[in-house]
Amino acid sequence: MSSSANIKAIEAGQIWSFPGGIHPPERKELSNQAPIAEMPIADNYIVPIKQHSGAAGEISVAVGDRVLRGQPLTKSGVSMGLPVHAPTSGTVTAIGPGRIAHPSGMADIVIRIAADGHDEAIAHTGLTDYEQVARADLLERIRAAGIAGLGGAGFPTAQKLALQRPIDYLIINGVECEPYISADDRLMREHAKTILDGAKILLHLADAKKGLVAVEDNKPEAIAALKEALADYPQFSLRVVPTKYPSGGEKQLIQLLTGRQVPSRGLPIDIGLLMQNVGTAYAVSRAIRDGEPLTQRVVTVTGEAVRRPGNYWVRIGTPVAEVLREAGFERQSEEQRIIMGGPMMGFTLPDTDVPVVKITNCLLLPSVSELAPAQQEMPCIRCGACADVCPAQLLPQQLQWLAKAKDYDGLEQQNLFDCIECGACAYVCPSEIPLVHYYRKAKAEVRNMAREKAKAEIARERFEARQERLEREKEERLERHRKAAEARKKAQAEQVNSGGDNPQDAVQAAIARAKARKAAQQKAAAEQATNEATNEGKNEANDGENNA
Template sequence: MTADPKTIAAGHIWTFPGGIHPPERKELSNTYPLRELPLATHYSVPIKQHSGEPGDIIVRVGQTVLAGQPLTQVGVGFGLPVHAPTSGTVTAIGPGRIAHPSGLPDIVITITADGKDTFAPPLPIQDVATASRADLLEQLRQAGIAGLGGAGFPTAQKLALQRPLDYLIINGVECEPYISADDRLMREQASTILRGADLLLDITQCPQALIAIEDNKPEAIAAMQAALTDYPRMQLRVVPTKYPSGGEKQLIQLLTGRQVPSRGLPIDIGLVMHNVGTAYAVARAIDHGEPLLQRVVTVTGEHVAKPGNYWVRLGTPVEHVLQVTRYTAETNQRVIMGGPMMGFTLPDLTVPVVKITNCILVPSTAELAPPQQEMPCIRCGACADVCPAQLLPQQLQWLAKAKDYDGLNQQNLFDCIECGACAYVCPSEIPLVHYYRKAKAEVRNIAREKAKAEVARKRFEARNERLEREKAERLERHRKAAEARKQAQAEAVKAGADNPQDAVQAAIARAKARKAAQLKEQQANSEPDGEST
């Protein structure tokens, strides 16, 4: 069936290649309502929690801050500020553990809470109906809103792209096993999510929106369907349960039949997508002036006594989250940030919750076996069969191990969404996604080094051009001075001098006379003018 507008409007659901059906295990957490996590005693706020450059730090050690107060500011670039999650005192600024698979440190701002949780005055848009698009985008930017679905792309930057759009897609699929944060948010905050989606439609000047939910979330579907009666520009789409149907490119193909081109963006085919959590944050930022201080985090696994979904302040140490939810540890206990497919094992529990933290998973070895010893590939092809991006995972792994970066680019490495489906079905226990992540990081580093070298080359060439230009200007000045002397001599001849040298000799004589007069005056001044004793 063709992906024409009438077919899309009729609600047809297409399919995408590959995909798997792992155990969902969402019932561990989705049966409990959203709860507020008690405040921690201290918070570690990384200054970079989004895709792009971090802001400049505008607080100092010893300074008292209020909840919602900016800790960094951004200039003309596309960065985002971070804000104090609660009131307290800045006690440290420097390297600290962050939520990243590499385990490498980054700059964090540590705040010791005062327990009062005093908020800075909110700054909402006073009249949203008359506010300009630029004002709304700046409000989202200053509120630090980033995509909460996993990528962390600055929302204002994504919305600022100026191209005609056919559909806004609000992603509530949440296909990763164990995670139910979006599910509970849709059940309890459907109207706020749709209010945010309505604002996104206005900002993007898009005519209509599709709200996508996986069919394993009947309560969320019912809540969103009931709230949609107030939003005629939006339609609900229920998609089959299949991993990774929540991936951006895969969901677009499911809802519209369109395929995002390799290395392309959804906006290239007239679409833009935002997560339901992002839509909620947009509504709170514009209508209430709330910066992004907290998000819903699923805390789950058989080693958690109080699983569920919690509102967690950004910067909260994972160890505090687990203490509140009463987890029990076993020998070599793994704590995973994210789900079992796309998450990563934390280096330690001091790592803070950040904007893209949607889950903290503490599985037992019985429910989620630890990684096994990698064995040689048997070339079964199962990885290629389940790849939703239609890549060749086996070939990519060989190229990654060989550090053949040109070959990786030819095989479209960056089309890999790191869903983990290939590793899930691999009988040889090869951590394929690990190889891809490492290769992507190396390719990016090489690109950065090339960019630096190119900048250095241009600066060197500019310096040489400047030196050559200054040399030419100097020679030109000397040439003009010589011509001026020749012209002066010629004018002296025309004025009646019999010999051009006479003018020179006369000038020398005048100089000698001036010098003699100055010497005589100095001698006169040096003689005593008072009476002798």
């Protein structure tokens, strides 16, 4: 836990620093000028059943079912999965594999819904006084609403809050440091009170006394809106941090605000802190106050190839093609990229037939001159620039070599999983090496190996358990036989002691009877053979007389 000196420094509003970082062009003015707009209802929706960290829920609808907006399409089980909900009313037209928003273009199970245009919603009710409701019930409401971290990690919010440990501060992250993206900025400007109401609910569930709301100093309108709203929320203090990428990273922001460092492979809760995104806080307020499940989110649509850049309320499951059509996307060449996410941490989509999901915060449509296509990778010149800007103080060059060599033990020793994939290393690399690509691939391979190892371990445990069971059953049978034999001997002994016949006499008598039967059978067989021989002789004699 923290020292009193550290707490005093935090209370005084001290801002620390973190290593590395870069200052790329912000380009947020393309999308942050206009209020958040409502995206029209699409004709069809594609809802992946897994949009969070962890296991997918169990599908609870069938093809042909009519669904309403907010109706759960899946239900979670013991694996703590999150449900997904229908984004509008309509009919389920298909359930099966479909391409999802993933760097690899992989497929997963999706539920396709044809909208009926009525946008009918299920009935839902909220709570007026959540403090009178049991903590477990509040967590269940948040889980049932399908809320996952909207800052990009997608970790189930209720599961994160369920980790009960002493918390010094709840941190509400409104930094949004990646270039181009302004979804959180507009949300803070327009819905500051709702965000802080959700933050207060999160503070209550975390059993913390104080909270910090962090914003980067390049968002003056959001800062002003929060300052005005904070007058009604004395539990929270506003912290304005310098503009530097990636100051919005969880570990980096914690270091900025508290001077504390999250240990390698550790969690913020290990050092008495809990962090939630402003979008998550907004969703929590709507879930608790109004009973509204997570069916839409704010998405920044920006870039020079868009006629109407801005921020939109987009239903989860909306095909990217529909969003781009509404925003006025104009493809300029085949080389032009469509990026989900920002220019630093986003990835190029294989096509536009993938859906917006819970963690989609931006669709970036740059012109070819604005963001040139990836160049040919060249050999590393060992300049060390990547290590200088790494906010996690890793050795990117070394990690790349180990990833290429598939040296997973070496990657473990070099703390591969401390990499936050911010892309700062690739941004400064003069050799155009896609470093983050190598790290993501290596992480996926390590996770796959871990899953296979876990499966093998489970199989081994099952085999050993079966062998133990068979051995135990064999020993139990032998023990039963031993006890039965002892019981027979004991019974025989008791019979002799009580004056009864000696059991051995009965055995000898049985043997004698068997011998007598055998002797009689042998005697009868001999007599039969003698009779047959005599009869045969008589027949031969008679035959001779007749012939004479």
